[in-house]
Amino acid sequence: MKTFLAYSLVVILLNLTGTAAAENWRWVNPIPTGNNINEVSVAGIQCAWIVDDAGIVMHSSDGGLSWTQQDVPVQIGWATLTFVDSLYGWVAGGIANPGENGIIIHTSNGGRDWIQQTGGINHFIRDVDFVDRNHGWVIAQSRFDGPYMIISTINGGILWDTLAVVSGYALYAMDFVNATKGWAVGKRVQDSACVLYTADGGGSWTEQLILNDTYFGDLCFLDSLNGWATSSCGLVFHTTNGGLTWSDQLPPITIGGRSRILFRDAQHGWIVSGTGTRPILTTSDGGQSWIHFQSPTSASINSIASWDFHHAVAVGAHGYIFVTNDEGANWTETSYRRDWAGVCSGVFSDSMHGWLIGGISDGNNAIDKIWCTTDGGQFWMEQSLGINTSLKSGCSADANTVWLLGHNGIVLHTDNGGAFWQQQTALSGRNILNFDFHDTFNGAAVEGNSIFITSDGGESWSEYSSTYWGSYSDVAYADALNIWAVGSILVNADSFVYAGVVNHSGDAGFTWTQDTLEGFGELIHVTFGNPSVGFITEHYGRRLLKTVDGGTTWIENPNPCRNVIDWINATNASDIWAVTDLVEIVHSTDGGSTWTLEPLMYAHWLRTLVAPDPRHVWAIGTDGCVFRYGEILSPVPDNDKPVVATTFSVSAYPNPFNPQTTIAFDLPADGRVILTVYDLTGRIVEKIVDGVLPRGSHTLTFDGSKYASGIYFAQLQAGHSSRVQKLMLLK
Template identity: 30%
Template sequence: MKCVYWSVLIILLGSLLCEAQTWTAQSPLPTGKNLHHVTAINDTVACAVGTQGIILRTEDGGETWIYQQSGTTEDLWYVCFVDANTGWTAGNNGTIRHTDDGGTHWAAQQSPHHDVNYESIAFINNNLGWIVGSGGEIVHTDDRGNTWTLQMEWPYNGSWYGVCFVGLSGWVVGSLGIYHTTDGGGVWTRQDTYSGPPLYDVVFVNDSTGWAVGADNTIRHTTNGGRNWTTQFGVGNGRYYSVAFSDAQNGWIVGRDGVFLHTTNGGSNWNSESCGVARTLRGIAITDSRIWIVGQRGAIQFTSDRGTNWISQQKGTIQNLIGITATGPEEIWVVGESGTVMYSTNAGTTLQSRDLNISESLTCAAFINPDTGWIAGTGGCVWHAVNRDETWIQQNSGTTSDFDAVFFKNANEGYLVGQNGTILKTTDGGNSYVPMVSGTLSWLRGMDFADEFVGCIAGDNGTILRTTDGGDTYTLVGSGTRAWLRGIDFADELVGCIAGDNGTILRTTDGGASWQPVNSGVTGFLIDIEFASPQAGWAVGGSGSMVRTTDAGATWSSNHIANTCDLRDIQFLDEMHGWVIGDDWQVDRTIIFSTENGGETWTVQDSLATFYPKQIAFTDLHSGWAVGAGGMLLHYTDSLSTVPEDHPVFQPSEYSLQVFPNPFNPTTTISFSIPIAAHVSLHVFDITGRQIQTLADRRFDAGKFDVGFDGSALPSGVYFARIEAGSFAKTQKIVLLK
């Protein structure tokens, strides 16, 4: 019975299941990936490229940035357009892409070598161009890139990072110094005896005046076409990646950790300014009236007044997101570092931020309905939402300890657990919190209740605490281990399991009074554990570790699914449908696995170039979210679309039974699908097997149906919904918590 609470009904009648099933980024937008370069065609059209093949284009001055399909997952380092339609981009492993239609289609072009990382591009017209990169390689085309020929290859280690041409006169810079050509690259000669730190970019405003920038505050300047270069002095932390000039006097440099320099006198003086970003900046593009800067974690900064005012064109957040809770099919709350609080009422299409003016990181959230909830985090901070749009109240926890979990049974009774054995309880919705005696200084990581009164808390150093009076008092329970215990879940009122480091799984059959070790079959850390039914459960962890039980945790078998993927979170909506999210550290991607057969087989549902994932949350089979570092917010949809009332409801292809919300208080919706007409019996039973209520006992046509269940007159506890339709029968555990 995982500590995730929802209390709105899913209304899915009149919906049609379409083919598309996708995960899409919702924050930060347009991307959270590193951007390496930007080029501006005019005041409204610009293009940016970055890690893992990302290409973005705007045609409205940056109000909206559109993803373009590059056809590659290689890092792209440079993009160049000669007009609004004709452009090239290049990057790692010999990647060259070309477009003739403004990026609607990008086609691969053949490079001489595939083991070269290309860093910079220069074209002087639609046909003549050069690309430079590692190994001192310079390649040239005179036919739009249909063929590329090698002009230079360095016999020793070294790289070119920047190239610039004015007519057939060109310059390249890098770790090999500065080289120059006067015949389009037929002959390249060393132009400067400079042997200092590598140079990363070069720009000329005419055939005489140019600048080169690089590491260790290096700025080189020439006024005679490079025959002589002099040193200009910059400021900042020492690494300049890109330089751009609008004329011989006005120029800008960007670099590491938000370095942004500006000169109005041709570089005689460089002044440090701010463009509003402290992250590394990699690219700058200038038009007659606008400047764009791009950089780390998707930064896009824009000015239309030459830098007096800067506007971020990145929406959402780049803060690490730690917790997510879904309060309905389209209602989500997300919390994270530096006081980040965001919510959406339209499945994440738009995100609204709540500025609580706090610097603490928020680590956990619990909502009992879309408007009422609690968020908690480091430094003992607790905030309560009375109305998400208007009223947020800071509550006094009475402690400075960090919180790891928040758990509310209803609008009044709730718990906070975390650092130094902290347990706080409230019975008045958080107006006052009372510290409970835990008897430990260990960090407490997770909490779950078996019923209204009995619950357990798991934490570091093998700590297990148990309460039998609804959280008023706690006793230490022997675990027999010193492992960090991370996840806890009760399958019913008696059976529960805890997962932790070193492949630890502990099991109880007496409501947490005693715990026994169970062989998990793995030795790595386990992060999360979940039961989808009284018998079926899963635990996930490092190096693709997934273990499964079909006998209420008595035995576990390995379902190992990915050696290079650390699995972070698992969620099952019912016995058959589940999701796992993790990070593949070998290729630096977020991987999402799904199953439709109770974990017998797992398939990669998506592989996304995102940051370290933390948590996943699904409200039903059609909609889910995932959060992680760098402001990562992903949304899954299988494209449900509304059908007019006079249109027949879609005909399912299989039988199903789902309950949402679950746990619930006091109402929930039980949904079932039948692919053919049949007599349907739907009943609710208590833990002893006694029938409590009949919800359906008649013939139904093929389709999907929702039936409400009201537990107002029932005590808190575990119940079971069972459906029988023709030869199909299924039982689903439901939990009533008041």
């Protein structure tokens, strides 16, 4: 049964507890998100919130060490957020297109519940600021190139009023210190950077500072007197009299761009920048001098927030999150990720068993990598392939039998769940585009105008060639006898006109019947939910075809959107999953009659999805990003083994630790136990124990004194049961 491939992973643990989690989308790599994080806000004791450019909101209650996704009524792309205390917060944003409205969501209990506020803001929102639970403002724009406005609320966002249309200016950020006094920065539309000031809550604005520069990008005011602003040329300006006069403070390194500035008191401040060398600057004398710390990543740092001048959290592109406890001298990444950028795809035979594949460069050559999970993706193990074939796709017949397709027709096969892979060479030298297996013996593959059939698990193949010049792009089984291949065929050689072609076999590939679909262009994907119900996608025409009579007739089905359907899979006759325009995931539960747009998880390109059944779906994006839909189930334990998963536990204390932590675990029966510590790359750091232990409670010590600060994983194995505990070493 066909499943397009997913992504290669190293040893990884999903941050989930219990035997099942809610049936929704969650990130697998990176964690907690792979999107750009635009904003972070802190409040209370160690509480923090972030929002990424897909509108996903996450919360930390331990100073940024771990994050939990919060359920929101609507995801707001390219949003900003602010919290005034540990309970009250707002997320605001919108799409910069004519006719699109700004969106604001609000929580009054720290994010446990969010509600959408519909207070009459019909514009694109660029910034939000609140000084207390009632008084707030947004910078809004009526359309992409329209005038900027200041809109305010005095009742926590229930109602909003437009106070000022600030014509002739582009505003990027604002900061209010009370209900009446505030500042905004940006640029004059025609020439220079500017700082504006209001003393009446935003109703009227006056220029305070004009600079012959591109723009002012950010500002921070502590009170009605003391404030700072950053310019695009890398200067920092400071006022001690509410903006009547400003003095420039020159950092030791060019910050450039829209840098972010934050002060906790009159002396201690931070600057982060997403351009140049991504510097992080700190000051302890009000900005008179700045200490430059090298950014912990080459990715852009988009925002910083701090509880005090010692403890801060910085966020940036690709989901990077860092915390510091020593004023920025050292940073610890609390997001964790694997180097999966070269991974192209993967295979899942069911909700528990999967293989993720791709290539990783060793500096000179690309090396094939594959990782296997047997517990629904909570833990991954690397499996050796032994050769480099530039793997690109694969399919499975069951949890043990898998085929992987490489370039030049190289096929790798396992019948023991990946413990050993054997190279099959019968298709070597062929440019195989796609293949599918119905069971452990019978499979089909396509190349050009040829279809190949195997009945011995891929050891040998027979070829069927079309009499017409064309090219097949996909092949799929409807059942053991019915096979479908789709592609395009040249119908007019003089004008190079192509039509869609559908080829069908009703006898397991011995004979074929070819139909040309006039009026349809290249057909790229075919999938069947059962022998009667199937779908075909057209590329350039963006159309979707459906049959309910086993292919006797094909009718045009409603397209779930106006975009190209890049991938489609019918897990049964009713449940259909598809990717459109390389970004959106859509789902139908009524055979394609109606479609639901799934929540946006990844704001960049998706490579494909893997849907082994209607309730478990894996999505694979660029830059090593993987997320999944569905509940996480504990594997069914082997009754012959003494350890039962439901009574098997592991914990660590203290955690975070420096330099030692105690790992405690309970065994309900005697048996062999292996306790191994891995680092973030999946490399074994230390094997603490490998031997037979009696039932009961046990404690062992992990000493991290010779290891660097960061995240580690302690994996406890006993029989077929496995548990993983995340460890945080902070030095």
